[in-house]
Amino acid sequence: MPDVPPGPSFLLRTLRARLSAARGVVSLTDLGRELLRAPRAAPELVRRVLLPVLAQLPEAVLEGDDGLRWQPLPTAAPEATASLLECRFAVVDVETTGRRAEQERVTEVACVTIERGRITGSFTSLVNPGMPIPPPITALTGISDELVATAPPFAAIATELRQHLSQAVFVAHHASFDRKFLTAELRRADETFVWTAPTLCTVQLARYLVPGLDNYRLDTVTAHFRISNPARHRASGDALATAQLFLRLLERLIEQDIVAVDAVTALLAKQKRTTRRRPLPGEDRHHE
Numbered sequence: 001m002p003d004v005p006p007g008p009s010f011l012l013r014t015l016r017a018r019l020s021a022a023r024g025v026v027s028l029t030d031l032g033r034e035l036l037r038a039p040r041a042a043p044e045l046v047r048r049v050l051l052p053v054l055a056q057l058p059e060a061v062l063e064g065d066d067g068l069r070w071q072p073l074p075t076a077a078p079e080a081t082a083s084l085l086e087c088r089f090a091v092v093d094v095e096t097t098g099r100r101a102e103q104e105r106v107t108e109v110a111c112v113t114i115e116r117g118r119i120t121g122s123f124t125s126l127v128n129p130g131m132p133i134p135p136p137i138t139a140l141t142g143i144s145d146e147l148v149a150t151a152p153p154f155a156a157i158a159t160e161l162r163q164h165l166s167q168a169v170f171v172a173h174h175a176s177f178d179r180k181f182l183t184a185e186l187r188r189a190d191e192t193f194v195w196t197a198p199t200l201c202t203v204q205l206a207r208y209l210v211p212g213l214d215n216y217r218l219d220t221v222t223a224h225f226r227i228s229n230p231a232r233h234r235a236s237g238d239a240l241a242t243a244q245l246f247l248r249l250l251e252r253l254i255e256q257d258i259v260a261v262d263a264v265t266a267l268l269a270k271q272k273r274t275t276r277r278r279p280l281p282g283e284d285r286h287h288e
Helices: 008-021 028-035 043-054 135-141 154-165 175-189 202-209 218-224 235-255 261-274
Strands: 060-063 067-070 088-096 106-115 118-126 169-172 199-201
Touching (some): 008 043, 008 067, 028 067, 088 154, 088 175, 088 235, 106 135, 106 154, 106 235, 118 235, 169 175, 169 235, 199 202, 199 261, 202 218, 202 235, 202 261, 218 235
Antiparallel strands (some): 106 118
C-alpha cells in the first residue's frame, strides 16, 4: 500500500522544525519531495502543495525559483523591563459569534499600532467564522452572515495579523476576552503558535487611574476623556477608541512615574487581587 501524503498540520510542524534548523538556503523542491514522500514529484506540484502551508510561516522566505530560507521574526515580545516610552503597543478589538473562545469564532478583528506615544498604523478585516452569527450579535454589531459571506477565514489573515502583533505589548479593553479569542484562532491557523507578549487591559488601567466612574465600559471611559467612537461595536471603531484611551492612560502612568511594562503589570495584578468581584449587570464583553 502506498504511503498516504501527510496532512497540512504535519507539514506545518515539520517545515517549521526543518527550516529553523537549516543553515542557509534549502531547495523547496527537494524538501517538498521528502516531506510529501514523493521523490519524483514535479516542482510545480510541490509548490502548489507547499506554498499555502508556507503562507502560515512568515519566517519562511522564498529566494529565487526554488530557494527557501528561514528568517526569524523579531523577538515576539518586548522585555518586561522595557520603557513604556519605547515600547510598541498593539491595541486590538475583536467581534465574535459569542463569548466562549473554544466554541465561538471571530467575525472581525482590528489592530491599531502605537509607537513612541503616537498611532503609527492599523489593520482591520472582517472574518468569515464558518458558522452562523446569532441574531442578537448581528443586532448589536451589524455584522451578519451576508456581510461575512465573502470575507476571508481567519487562517487567511493570520500571518499578516501576527506581523502587527510581533514585538508588541498587547492592549485591549477587557483584554482577557480579546486575547483568548485571538490565541484560539491563531492556534487553529498554526498549532505550533506560542504567544508570550505582555498584556495590558484598559479596563483595569482606567479603574486605577480614573477612580470613581459609574462603570468602566468603553462608552463610559471614552466619554470621560471626550473620545468619540462613530463605529461602536465594530472592531475598527472600538480598537481606535481604545488606542486613544490608552494614550491618555499612558500619560497618567508616566505622570505617576510608572514607566516600565513590568511595573504596570505588577500594579494591575495587585489591583486585580484586591478588587476581584462579579461583573455589574451589563458589563459582559459584548455590552462593554
